[in-house]
Amino acid sequence: MAIQPILRLGDPRLFNIACEVSEFDTPELEHLVEDMFDTMTAAEGAGLAAPQIGIGLRIVIFGFDRNPRYPDNDAIPKTLLINPKVTPLSDEREDDWEGCLSVPGMRGLVSRHKHVRYTGFDASGATIDVEASGFHARVVQHECDHLDGIIYTQRLTDPLKFGFTEELLGSDQLSTKGCPE
Secondary structure (H helix, E strand, C coil), rough: CCCCCCCCCCHHHHCCCEEECCCCHHCCCCCCHHHHHHHHHHHCEEEHHHHHHHHHHHCEEECCCCCCCCCCCCCCCEEEEEEEEEEEEECEEEEEEECCCCEEEEEEEEEEEEEEEEEEEECCCCEEEEEEEEEHHHHHHHHHHCCCCCCCHHHHHCCHHHEHHHHHHHCCCCCCCCCCC
């Protein structure tokens, strides 16, 4: 369909809590989802939330087969998740570097649950129920945070572990592993 502009940090719409989707299997929803996948693909992201393109609905997408920005990470199934709920499956957490299409060129160290279950619906309203670990779990948590108006910069483990990607790579602080966007 169409690549949409991605809102950047500072746009107040990124801090709003998104509304639940109440109608499934509509042409409007189909077009929105196509636009989201087109936008995410064009930006070489691992995920995208509807609020990042100015749509205040509880919709996230994520996944890739191969992505040159994430060469050390396994593929994540391409997923549309509507009205998601994320539940940690253990207290185990993992620190890793994250970025965001709404905060271009920057990365920060964020602690996330290592194992989660996410539930929600697909475009037709069918139930989705998946357990995820590692990078897959990180991406889901990152994208679902957007639905509650939370940007990863609000979850930094240490403000000194935040900066421009090029400078972090130059200082060997940042590996290419992780970094969902």
